[in-house]
Amino acid sequence: MLIELDHIQKTYDGRRYVLNDLSLTAQAGELIIIRGSSGSGKSTLLNLLGLLDVFDGGTYRLQGKEINPRHYNRYAELRSTLIGFIFQSYCLIDSISVQDNILLPFLYSHHPIDGAVLAYLEEILERFHLTPLRHKRVSLLSGGEKQRVAIARAIIKRPPLIIADEPTGNLDEENSQLVVQHLKALTQGGACVVLVTHDKNLLQYGDRTYFLHEGRLTE
Amino acid sequence: MKRSKVFFYVRHLLELCLDNKLRFFLSVIGLLVGLFVFTTGNILLDSYYNETMKDARQISPGTVALRYEYPERLDEAQIYAKGDAPVTRVIFSEQKSMIYAKRSQNGTLCALSATVAGVSGMEQDIPILSTGGEMLTGACTLLKGRLINGNDVAMRSRVVVIDAFTESLLFPDGNSIGKSITFDVSIPGITTSSTDPNAHQEREVLQCTVVGVISNSYHSDREAMEYQRFSQGADSSVQLESMVYTPLSFVDDAFEPSALKLLIWDGANSPSLKEHLTLYRQQSLKNFPSYDVLDKSAVLAQTITRLAPLKLFLTLMMLLLLFISGINAMNTMFFSIKERIREIGIKKALGATKLDILNQFILEGMMMALIAAVIAVVFSCLTVLFIQGYLNQRLFLLFEVHFTLSNLLLPIFVALLYGFVFSVIPCYYGAMIKVTDSLRFE
Ligand SMILES: Nc1ncnc2c1ncn2[C@@H]1O[C@H](COP(=O)(O)OP(=O)(O)OP(=O)(O)O)[C@@H](O)[C@H]1O
Ligand SMILES: [Mg+2]
Numbered sequence: 297m298l299i300e301l302d303h304i305q306k307t308y309d310g311r312r313y314v315l316n317d318l319s320l321t322a323q324a325g326e327l328i329i330i331r332g333s334s335g336s337g338k339s340t341l342l343n344l345l346g347l348l349d350v351f352d353g354g355t356y357r358l359q360g361k362e363i364n365p366r367h368y369n370r371y372a373e374l375r376s377t378l379i380g381f382i383f384q385s386y387c388l389i390d391s392i393s394v395q396d397n398i399l400l401p402f403l404y405s406h407h408p409i410d411g412a413v414l415a416y417l418e419e420i421l422e423r424f425h426l427t428p429l430r431h432k433r434v435s436l437l438s439g440g441e442k443q444r445v446a447i448a449r450a451i452i453k454r455p456p457l458i459i460a461d462e463p464t465g466n467l468d469e470e471n472s473q474l475v476v477q478h479l480k481a482l483t484q485g486g487a488c489v490v491l492v493t494h495d496k497n498l499l500q501y502g503d504r505t506y507f508l509h510e511g512r513l514t515e
Numbered sequence: 516m517k518r519s520k521v522f523f524y525v526r527h528l529l530e531l532c533l534d535n536k537l538r539f540f541l542s543v544i545g546l547l548v549g550l551f552v553f554t555t556g557n558i559l560l561d562s563y564y565n566e567t568m569k570d571a572r573q574i575s576p577g578t579v580a581l582r583y584e585y586p587e588r589l590d591e592a593q594i595y596a597k598g599d600a601p602v603t604r605v606i607f608s609e610q611k612s613m614i615y616a617k618r619s620q621n622g623t624l625c626a627l628s629a630t631v632a633g634v635s636g637m638e639q640d641i642p643i644l645s646t647g648g649e650m651l652t653g654a655c656t657l658l659k660g661r662l663i664n665g666n667d668v669a670m671r672s673r674v675v676v677i678d679a680f681t682e683s684l685l686f687p688d689g690n691s692i693g694k695s696i697t698f699d700v701s702i703p704g705i706t707t708s709s710t711d712p713n714a715h716q717e718r719e720v721l722q723c724t725v726v727g728v729i730s731n732s733y734h735s736d737r738e739a740m741e742y743q744r745f746s747q748g749a750d751s752s753v754q755l756e757s758m759v760y761t762p763l764s765f766v767d768d769a770f771e772p773s774a775l776k777l778l779i780w781d782g783a784n785s786p787s788l789k790e791h792l793t794l795y796r797q798q799s800l801k802n803f804p805s806y807d808v809l810d811k812s813a814v815l816a817q818t819i820t821r822l823a824p825l826k827l828f829l830t831l832m833m834l835l836l837l838f839i840s841g842i843n844a845m846n847t848m849f850f851s852i853k854e855r856i857r858e859i860g861i862k863k864a865l866g867a868t869k870l871d872i873l874n875q876f877i878l879e880g881m882m883m884a885l886i887a888a889v890i891a892v893v894f895s896c897l898t899v900l901f902i903q904g905y906l907n908q909r910l911f912l913l914f915e916v917h918f919t920l921s922n923l924l925l926p927i928f929v930a931l932l933y934g935f936v937f938s939v940i941p942c943y944y945g946a947m948i949k950v951t952d953s954l955r956f957e
Contacts, residue, residue: 348864348950369869376866387861387954391534396527402520403527404866409519449865 298323298359298456298488299345305353305511306340314340315351316511324456327480327489327501332508338492339461341508345490346379346459347371359456376405380450380458384465386442388449390435394426397434398448407453420448424478440471447478451487458482458489464498476501531858532879535851542847543887546930549840550891551898554926556833558899558918564822565917569733570645571818573653574811578640579789580652581778581796582807590799600788604635604763605642605777607650608770611756612698615684624752625745627684627738629759631698633766637662637676639781643732644758651814652779653732660692660727667762675723676760680735682728684742684755695722696759698769721769723761732758737913744911782810837929845937848880852945859945860953872946873939880938881931888930892923 299322306315314337322328332338343349344356350365357363358378363371381387388397398417402409421427424444429437434445443463450458460479464472476498479489483503491502499505506513533539608631615627632642640652655662658679667674675696682691698721731739738755745753766772782788792808852859859872867875899916906914 343951346864348954372863372866372868372871375864381864383954387857387864389858389861392527392530396523396530399523400527400862401865403524404862404868404871409523 297321297357299490300357301345301354302356303354304344304351304356306337306344306349306351313511315344317354318512319354320506320513322488322490324486324488325483326503327483327491329499329502329505330490330492330508330513331494331499331505336508337511338508342459342461342490342492345457346381347375372404376401377407377453378455378457380453380455382443382446382450382458382460382463384462386439386446386466388434388442388445391433393431394434394437394445395421395430397445398452401449401453405453413452416454417452420452424448439466440468440474443467443471443475444478447475451482454487456487458487460489460491462492462494464493464495469497472498528875528879528882532882535854538847538851538854539883542844542851542883543890545840545843545847546884546887546933547891547894549837549843550888550926550930551894553833553837553929554891554895554922555898556829557925558895558916558922559902560826560829561919561922562899562903562915562917564826566914567818567822568815570647570651571811571814573643573733574651574809574814575640575654575781576811577782578652578810579780579782579792580640580809581792582650582775582809583778584775600780600782601639602635603637603639603641603779603781605779606633606763606766607631607642607773607775607777608633608766609773610770614681614696614698614759615755619745619748621748621750623745623749625742625755626752627681627755627757629681629698629757631766631770632758632760633763633772634663634760635668635763636665637729637760640779641760642758642777642779644734644756646734646737648756650775650777652777652809656730658728658730660725662727662729663760663762668764670762671764671768672762673721673723673765674726674761676727676729677725678729678735678757678759679731680739680742681757681759682725683739686725691725691728693724695724697722723765729760733913740907740911740913747911837933841933841937844880844884844933845941848876848938849941849944852876852941856945856948856953859948860950860955863950864954869946873942876942876945877935877938880942881934884930884934885927888927891930892926895926896923 299320301318301320304315304318305313306318307313318341320328330338330341340349344351347358347363347368350368352365355362356365358374361374389400392400395417398420399409399413402413407413418427421430424447426441426444426448429441434442437445443466446463450460458479463475463479467475472495476491476493479491480501483489491498504515506515611628611630613626613628615625617625619625630644634641637655639654641655643651643653645651660676663674663676666672677685677691677696682689685691685696686694735757738757741753741755780788789808789810796808862872862875896918903914903916906912
């Protein structure tokens with residue numbers, strides 16, 4: 297199992313539990329869709345999965361390794377090798393080029409930027425139709441282009457887990473379909489994708505769909 | 516880090532540095548002003564220091580001199596006997612003799628009055644004037660002709676050795692050897708006596724033949740500049756001074772010798788000689804203040820002590836200014852971090868540690884500081900050279916810029932330190948923010 301969440305609890309203020317006894321498992325090659333009303337805690341759940349935030353109870357195993365919420369500072373390395381993030385607001389660095397954004401994760405890992413990486417970069421640029429834009433500043437791109445760059449950045453290190461928080465939130469129908477098709481293709485390559493979306497048209501791509509309500513997941 | 520990555524990293528830093536032009540400009544300018552004043556001030560201060568030291572530097576290291584005003588209290592024989600090194604005896608004319616005067620078109624007057632030094636020889640250090648008008652010693656370099664020697668003293672010859680500056684005034688064609696100088700013995704200085712009808716009767720004229728020309732002392736170089744100022748049309752009169760050298764016996768014969776005498780030892784063993792003289796001064800002369808033991812280290816130490824308060828004050832002012840500009844840089848850094856909290860969050864999500872974030876911003880801070888420092892140093896060098904030119908050519912002040920490696924490297928070092936110190940606090944703040952919070956930041 298790639299992800300094992302067991303009776304996870306999460307509270308921000310110590311009174312209301314945003315996640316309450318939440319359990320979830322996921323394995324390589326799956327595309328899991330999570331839905332829920334606004335404020336139900338979807339982003340909170342993804343942040344926990346992505347080791348961006350701590351949880352207050354329960355256990356979380358990532359690739360069989362138990363995550364200790366008290367030691368989050370040590371998980372930068374895990375984030376860099378195991379997880380790729382895609383956000384609704386793209387979270388790219390606007391002042392640098394497309395190519396530099398995609399290669400940015402390598403600045404924070406021991407993995408060298410070698411020939412294999414550069415070859416993969418070419419392949420990804422081609423796949424997401426970014427080759428002509430590679431030297432362009434990100435701030436000059438359209439929303440759809442930005443999200444393609446964000447996906448490219450998320451997968452450049454071939455992480456086993458990809459977390460996507462409403463990646464289509466700012467995109468039109470056509471671009472949304474494209475993005476999710478790309479994500480689907482990644483699962484065929486062996487990655488596990490956890491996707492949060494409000495868009496009913498995208499549900500068809502999910503292997504499993506959950507609904508987050510009152511801190512728990514229901515099918 | 517592999518080379519390709521280092522290159523990528525540096526380029527990335529530069530891009531981020533230059534992304535917000537206004538921020539970059541503000542941080543660099545802020546530091547630049549401080550560093551510029553610091554560097555320029557330092558170089559000028561050092562040059563001034565160096566310039567002031569030039570008097571003392573003329574004294575040869577092994578030489579000790581005893582300067583005394585009341586010869587009757589001094590048992591010369593005892594002194595000579597105890598000094599174990601060859602000694603040069605000097606007496607000075609009581610009055611300065613005006614040996615040159617020239618009136619310019621606009622009515623101002625330039626006069627040169629000479630202190631006549633009677634010397635027993637010129638092989639060792641000879642008496643020279645300091646810029647303050649005090650008596651110092653220094654080696655002489657013969658430019659042409661010959662020096663005063665023992666024979667001249669024995670023969671009571673009427674010969675004189677002058678320096679290049681005196682020659683240039685008295686003999687502008689440069690041919691002084693064999694010509695004579697007229698000493699105007701009874702008239703002190705240039706304030707002669709149009710008011711005193713008897714002055715002309717008391718006047719006695721002595722002539723000496725120039726036999727040699729020696730190189731200028733630092734004082735003479737300054738006087739030469741002063742003369743230039745006059746010849747460029749100064750609006751006030753100038754009174755120049757120089758020292759000319761004649762045989763000891765000649766001063767005895769012709770002038771009323773002054774009470775001020777000088778004994779100069781070319782001390783083979785100067786520390787013990789100096790000790791002996793100091794002791795003698797204490798014991799025999801009862802600490803009479805008009806007896807000085809003079810050597811290079813003492814004069815240097817005196818100068819250093821005299822300059823110390825000024826140097827301290829100016830250095831403190833410059834450090835204060837530097838500190839203020841550093842605070843200003845920190846201020847800019849702080850706001851730039853706030854502006855970039857989202858970037859920090861993104862990088863953390865991609866696997867950057869707190870240390871990575873700290874490093875990046877500190878490096879950025881240091882890079883900006885370095886850029887500011889290099890510009891500041893270049894501007895400072897240009898400025899001090901300009902000031903030197905202005906002082907020399909417009910104000911006719913002798914001033915030489917004294918660059919030292921430390922003067923040029925210190926601001927760069929200070930800047931790097933500043934870049935570090937004044938980025939650490941804002942960066943630490945930036946690095947501590949939780950990822951989820953910083954990603955929310957827009
Ligand atoms: N840092 C925080 N501090 C305090 N409360 C928070 C914080 N982050 C989220 N919350 C609260 O936790 C709840 C869940 O927030 P979350 O962002 O996970 O919702 P969401 O399901 O992603 O909503 P949306 O669909 O609108 O994005 C909300 O009530 C929110 O107010
Ligand atoms: Mg959300």
